[in-house]
Amino acid sequence: MIDQHDPHTGLHSDQGALRGEHPGRARNPIIKVHDLAWLEFEKPDLDRAELFARAFGFTTSLRTPDELQLRGTNAGVPCVLIRRGTRSRFVGAAFKAADPTDVLRLADATGRTVAALPESLGGVTVDLVDPGGARVRVVSATLELPALPAQQPLAFNVGHDAARVNATQRPPREPAAVQRLGHVVLQTTKYLATLDWYLEHLGVIVSDFLYYQGQRERGPVMSFIRCDRGSTPTDHHTLAMVLGPANRYVHSAYQVADLDALAAGGEYLRERGYQRSWGVGRHIQGSQIFDYWRDPDGFLVEHFSDGDLFDCTIQPGWAPMSASGLAQWGPPATRDFLGIKPGREAFRELRAVVGALRRDNEFDLDRLRGLLKVATS
Template sequence: MTEHGTHSGLHTEQGALPDEHSGRGKNPVIKVEDLAWLEFEKPNLVRAETFARAFGFAVAARTASELQLRGSYAGSPCVIIRRGPRSRFAGAAFRAADAKDVMRLANATGARVERLPESLGGTVVDLRDPSGARVRVVSDTHPLPELPAQQPHTFNFGSEVNRTNATQRPPRIPVTVQRLGHVVLQTTRYRQALDWYLDHLGLIVSDFLYYEGQRDRGPVMSFIRCDRGSVAADHHTLAMTLGPRNRYVHSAYQVSDLDSLAAGGEYLRDRGYHRSWGIGRHIQGSQIFDYWRDPDGFLVEHFTDGDLFDNTLEPGWAPMTASGLAQWGPPVTKDFMGIGFGRESIDELRSIVTSLREPNEFDLRRLRGLLKVASS
């Protein structure tokens, strides 16, 4: 078995040991179908829109106080940015199958079902996960129509010839974002938060990661997908990791292919935006990735060619290492790992001191495991 094999080769033989987490809720309240959108607050919507267009979003709606960004696929906006005094992640919205599921979730949690603004339509129930993160579950929102797609290129593979008398010249223009793929969150109450999402939203785990030498203490990261039964879903719609503070880590947006991802990255670089890490291919999820920092410091990812699993696949287990983040590509950067010299790294260092003084899952032994990951 090789270190970077397929999901089956890499993980099936390293499945759960007796009494380890099953990666599923026993009787979830509902089963959400997907992420609907992410919400942010930023003080400068003009600057946010300028980056968003360069990153590949289209503008679905704009007012003096709100910006709705979308991909080319039909459906909901990908991102909603509201004007606020400071830049912050405001929460994630998941899409329920129908209004009955929204009501069922509200009844189970004691929350209220409310109408969303007319610009979005539909109903919503607002909840808080054990980390305090806002979680919205929505249904029956107004569908946005499909936009013109960015077509993938035609490739010649050895003797399989699909292109003759034609050149390959991907233009250096903004890539077209197709859709929102996933969000990654850090929490000081990882196990509590994990179980909350599995039990309330019916999500299921694709892969667990644990600190080397600490598997007996359980996982510290999980890649979690929607349970759509026999219909395949993204390897992860939500990923969660244990850390010294509760925070947004990154969000990911699908594009058509490697050429559009790479050419779109050149377009961003030409305009002075900061590439955090890439281009490479992940192990968990297999996506080809390219990570960027927006002007407010948020980490955002272009990805293509990700794994899709139905509900028959059991979770894989693997140690967490920096070198295990990618099958190929440049070495993981300090900026991506949050150990550079930026504001986020300073905030993370301060939070370590605070977290070790408070009752949560991030204790001294977990800190040692995290530091080992950073140097691995």
């Protein structure tokens, strides 16, 4: 007899909020950002960083002895800025203002000043700091790089719909050409305060909330957040935020053409000795096909394709958080992806747990128990 049980029953975030739960948006935000512009890092070895970046599918748009700018094939600004530093660290994210006057409005509301960006980027920025201590830039009037030749998605024969006749499928084993920056995921010890700060200052809205099993009454511990562009659909999440024992970067994601580009690009990375963290699979929240990799400095980066697009009418879904609920199909989430693989990163997270429990923040003993259940679910 065939087992009809669906292991994902109850995990899809299609349930709405209960009375009194977080609405997932601010009533009157200061501005509404248009998109994620770029991410900024510091690394001591730019040669090594550029070598991985090219294998991952970036194109170098600027290289100096002290700075590396990486772009995708879409027209626009670079996806990633890496400056030479004494150690590897995530510096912060930059968001694109919907209108140039929004930068001025945000500066006035926060008591900050508007500053010129470097000549290589053009435009202006207002620099803020979120409650978790991360630097947040809102930029406008930046220089636009022209589009590059793009990697084309393959034609598929789907069921009886024959789009490809008298032709074979032979996707080349080459880097999966990055099209654009999709999202960044941040961990914070002050989840609710930080979430509300982004909703109020940047006008972003929540697509999905996750909560720990048995702790829904305490509120969510993760949110997938999108830009509010009215009736224009945007990525299911441009920013994701999760409660944890330390304020840190978790991962960033970059769109590629399709599954074949992602899978063949993964083989290209594997053959060159780079470390796959988790993949290939399809997520639940956001629905993306994903493949996660570690760069040589230990940063987690994702290739993705076929993600959900929502307009402003979709209200937040609510679902319990579990390791098995991270994917609809694919291999189980790895210990490396979950941050529990023995090694330097796991030891650093353990030290952060001990420190967090000694301080006054949202990550307390009950939240730790919930997190441990996630890792073993």
